[in-house]
Amino acid sequence: MKLSPIVVFFLFVQFLSAQVQDKVDFVHANVSIEPTPSENRINGNVTYQFDVIEDVSSFYLDAVNLEFSSVFLDDAKIDYDYNGRKITIKKMMEKGDTHLLKLDYIGKPKQTVYFLGWDDGVRNNEQVWTQGQGKYTSHWLPSFDDMMEKVEFDLEIILKQDYTVIANGKLVKQDTLPDDNGYLWQFDMEEPMSSYLVGFAIGDFDKKDIQSSSGMPIELYYERKDSLKAEPTYRYTKHVFDFLENEIDVAYPWKNYKQVPVQDFLYAGMENTTCTIFSNQYVIDSTAFMDKNYVNVNAHEMAHHWFGDLVTETSSEHHWLHEGFATFYAYLAEKDIFGDDYFYWHLLETAKALQRFSGDDGGEALRNPNAGSLTFYEKGAWSLVMLRDKVGEEAFQRGVQNYLNKYAFKNVTIPNFMEELEKVSNTDLEDFEKLWLENPDFPYNQVISFLKEKNTSIKTYFELKNxxxxxxxxxxxxxxxxxxxLISNQLKENLVLDYGDKLSAAFLGTIIKSEDLKVRQAVILSQNKIPVELQTAVEGLLNDKSYTTIEAALYRLWTDFPQNRSKYLNETDGITGFPNKNIRLLWLTLALVTPEYNPDSKALYFDELSGYTGSEHHFETRLIAFQYLKSIGGFTDTVLKNLVESCSHHVWHFKKSAREILNAFLQSEGNTARIKGLYPLLSQQEKQYLEKTLGE
Ligand SMILES: [Zn+2]
Structure with a gap:
């Protein structure tokens, strides 16, 4: 999984240590589900084949808030206990036997399966998608919260509507349903995986088919309206796939690879086996590519197909084996595409973040199962950079290869990996483990020396800083x-970011005139006020091919040169920006607070801006719109209703921000009464939330 950059919270907290069930081994699952999106409902049945390893009198499956209509063991109805979390079947069974367990059920999952866009008036935005990690698949499929239970899951999905269905494995059948629109979609997996990796996505998708150099079919999905964005979004996908197969030197272990962008996804991406689901905020055009592209997340989720999907941690204590490795290999892939400077300067950035974290809170050890994302991802990647440097690239590659081959389709611990690496490198790695895996501190000085030694532009950077x-x-x-x-653009960019506010307008003007896009961008980002001598040069930045640059330049110019506001607004009218509409939202806000600018269109501008708070828009867009509307006092009843609705959103950090904005609003006199006036427009859930918030 890859978290969005804005999410930093602690995942994978283990409330209870997982119960281990080692007397039975589940081998195969035939899953058939029929989602009814208008009712957020799943009707399902699953048949498990399992082997009895030791004589046993009962066994269980995890199943959260499902309703069972029938349970059969080997064609005979059987009694069961169900407590809302686990279904337990009591039956004496002998070692060596194989059985079939068949469960019919209905679920209305409150999480894990998300039904979006089915109750608004917008056409073709209807989607259903899953997010199984942590250990949540049991919310829609009786399965195993324990990552140690690996099963070959074959999914069949019946959808009586005409949308595209994508799931784990190879699509082997797409049958027309007798009396309805829609199809029965049947997928086949050939190898086992942990339950948290089971996933599917439904929506109005089209796809582009490509193939890796090794012949692996790769399907790149996109919403039909985004066909022109498919190329920049998926740019370098084949390159990354080929790179990973070569670098890891173990063939991609599954039968195909698919990627699907979805609305309001919880994270940046999730590596469901053969079926990566990712945030549609990465569905971008070529201009956005310069500042925010999918390459890193693309490579990260792909790398998980070896590290996480093929070999899976036994428990969170070994989470480094997932996130550290996926992050590390994604960086190597980016290095192969964008070059050494890109790689080392990014590592410098994460080293600084880890140093701050280590300094503020004492840091976290990678072996700490409750560590946060910065530790598992970035410290995890750093530790592998240093480990590879220590044992040499050749030994590192062989060690990883042996480890993957030995534990393929099984579960792993950190000692399993270290053992393979010690074997091939003939090196005692105890010191490495102490420093990098057990120690909460981040060895900042050591990694800075490493960076200076590996990259001359970073060496020059520190010399100049000194x-x-x-x-x-x-x-x-x-x-x-x-x-x-100076040759490196990364070096120039960082120097301008660090010292731009201390440089003369003449020098900055030369930089804008003669340097590359990201260096020019650093100039505008480093300025708190644009000097008059720099005005013309910065006006030129409004035409740069970067949405970050345009947004920053528009805001600064509008603020610093009030007499030209209408001119700047005219020049940038119609630019949307990133998928979150950053430029359009800023533009509308500025247009509204510029009295002399198109006074007749103010109502239209306001309708457009407040419209972006509606649930059919992405939560990032909504959040920016709420913040701008708050700053200009634009909370109409419609906006407030949308704000209250956002306070129960499934994306945790958006929900949290919405609640903070609402609480701030309620601080002002009279606003509680205004909110109460909205009650007739609210759903039961929204009313309950408000009553709780207002202390009633
Ligand atoms: Zn990940």
Missing amino acids: KIAKQPEKTETILKRAWKR
């Missing part, structure tokens, strides 16, 4: 003298 620290009054002289021999 010089400037000694003579801060000579910042510009030092940088100007060095500038001509």
Whole structure:
């Protein structure tokens, strides 16, 4: 899984240690489900084949809030206990036997399966998708919260409506349903996986088929309206796939690979086996590619198909084996595409973040099962960079290869990996484990020395920083003298970000005139106020091919040169920006608070801006719209209703932000009465939330 950059919270907290069920082994599952999206309902049945490993008198499956209509063991109806979390079957069974367990059930999952867009007036935005990690698949399929139970899950999905269905495995059948629109979609897996990796997605999708150099079919899905964005979104997919197969040197272990972007996804992406689901905020055009593209998440989820899907941690204590490895291999893939500078400068950035975290809170050990994402992902990747450097690329590659081959389709622990690496490298890695896996501190000085040694532009960066620290009054002289021999754009960009506010307008003007896009962008991001001498140069940035640059330039110019506001607004009218509509939302807000600008269109602008708070829009768009409307006092009844609705949203951090905005609103006198006036428009759930918030 890959978290969105804005989410930093602690996942994988183990409330209870998983119960181990080792006397029976579930081998195969035939799953058939029929979702009824208008009712958020799943009708399902599943037949498990299992082997009895030792004589046993009972066994169970995890199943959260499902309603069972019948349970059969080997064609005979059988009694069961169900407590809302686990279904337990009591039956004496002998070692060596094989049985079939068949369960029919109905579920109305409150999480894990998300039904979006079925009750608004917007056409073709209807979707159903799943998110099984943590251990949540049992909310719609009786299965196993324990990652150790690996099963070959074959899914069949019946949908009486004409949408595309994508799930784990290979599509082997798509039959027309007798009296309805829609199809029966049947998928086949050939190998086992843990339950949390079972997933599916439904929506109005089209796809592009490509193939890896090794001949693996890769399906790239997109919403029909986004056909022009498919190329920039999936740019380098084949490159990444080929790179990972070569670098890991173990063939991709599954039969195909599919990727599906969905609305309001909880994270950046999720590596459901052969069926990665990711946030549609990565569905971008070529301009957005410069600042925010899918390449890293694409590579991360793909790498999980070895690290996580093929070999799976026994428990969260070994989570490094998933996230550290996926993050690390994604960085290697990006290095192969974007070059050394890109790789090392990004590592420098994460090292700084880890240093801050380590300094503030004492850091976290990678072996800590409750560690946060920064530790598992970034410290995890760093530890592998250093481990590879220590044992050498050749030994590292062989060690990883042996580890994957030995534990393929099984579960693993950190000692399993370390053992393979020690074997091939003939090195005692105890010191490495102490420093990188057990120690909560981040060895910042060591990694900075490493970076300086590996990358000359980073070495130069620290040399210049030292010089400037000694003579801060000579910042510009030092940088100007060095500038001509600097080659790395990352270096220039970082120097401007660090010192841009101390440089003269003349020097900054030259930089805008002669440097690359990201260096020019650093100029506008580093300015708190644009000097008059720089005005013309910054006006030129409104035409740059970067949505980050345009947004920053528009805001600064509008603020610093009020006499030209209408001109700047005219120049940027019609630019949407990133998928979250960053530029359009800023533009509408500025247009509304510029009295002389198109006074007759103000009502239209306001309707458009407040319309973006509606549930048919992505939560990022909604959040920005709420914040702008708050800043201009634009909370109409419709906006407030949308805000209250957002307070129960399934995306945790959006819900939290919405609640904070609502609470701030309620602080002002009279606003409680306004909110109460909305009651007739609200759903039961929304009313309950409000009553709780208002303390009633
Ligand atoms: Zn991940």
